Amino acid sequence: MARITIVGAGITGMAIASLLSRNHEVTIVAKNLPGDELTLEWASPWAGAVFLGLDGSSEREQKMQLDSFAVLWRLAVTNPESSLRRIVMEDFHDDKTIDQIWYRGKMPEFRVMRQDELPKGVKLGMSYKTVVLTPKVFLPWLRKRLEASGVTFKRVNLDTLAEVKSQGHDIVVNASGWGPKFMGDIRDQDVQLVRGQTVHVRSNYDKIYMRHGKDYTYAISRLDGTCILGGIKQYDQTDPKLDLDLQQDVSTLTRLEPVRTKEKRLTAL
Ligand SMILES: Cc1cc2nc3c(=O)[nH]c(=O)nc-3n(C[C@H](O)[C@H](O)[C@H](O)COP(=O)(O)OP(=O)(O)OC[C@H]3O[C@@H](n4cnc5c(N)ncnc54)[C@H](O)[C@@H]3O)c2cc1C
Incomplete structure (x- = not known):
């Protein structure tokens, strides 16, 4: 030991x-x-926090992710007090094809979505089950x-x-x-800082909406009557102040098709 x-x-x-x-x-x-x-x-x-296969993963990294997912998938049933829940993910890509997705067919209830289910401008949509948790x-x-x-x-x-x-x-x-x-004895300059900004809203939206491409956006239901809206990634920025313009941009996400039906129920927390 x-x-x-x-x-x-x-x-x-x-x-x-x-x-x-x-x-x-x-x-x-x-x-x-x-x-x-x-x-x-x-x-x-x-964090959102949802499980999503990471783009560009090596075979070893893919296995690590799927092994971790299997643990979280089980915990969502055996330990619901952890906040883990199983949830439907709608995973949209503006510029990818299905053969570029390493986790295709590997997630529960995986299917490629029909053209008429896709938001405007999206090339590929996949629906499957994943897990979500509330970090707090x-x-x-x-x-x-x-x-x-x-x-x-x-x-x-x-x-x-x-x-x-x-x-x-x-x-x-x-x-x-x-x-x-x-840390004074490391000073690893390859570590890149990325600033994110999210909006936490009340909502009965009960899925994950994830869109990759020029309009990177997401809506992550926590299945507790709230939802995290986001999609901001600002490289090498660390300003802790809330950017109200960005907040407005993120909030327009609620006008996107998949979330629109629940829009009236959304209020800023
Ligand atoms: C808005 C947002 C949404 C996200 N959504 C998702 C998501 O849906 N799914 C997902 O998988 N990931 C998501 N992420 C990414 C995820 O949050 C991070 O990858 C993850 O939390 C990193 O965890 P970590 O333990 O490596 O680091 P951290 O959570 O940053 O923990 C670092 C730890 O090291 C300690 N530490 C640091 N420096 C020192 C020091 N000098 N001395 C002592 N202790 C120190 C800190 O106190 C802390 O305990 C999201 C991130 C953000 C910001």
């Missing part, structure tokens, strides 16, 4: 801990921990589950990765999100 320190208490650090803690003594150290007030210092509390519920739930299986969480803010040595361990796993860009 090895003593392992994982830096980072986001979804990556905790997913790694849930595997390694089966055979090893695991401590998670992080500046931000599940259950904290919402801050912009880490990504996990802000899921992250503390997973933390509690890990603590019950012996994982220790410690609040530590590292200026350098070397400082973590004081924890005493055989192995260290760095799962600190954008942390390596700023």
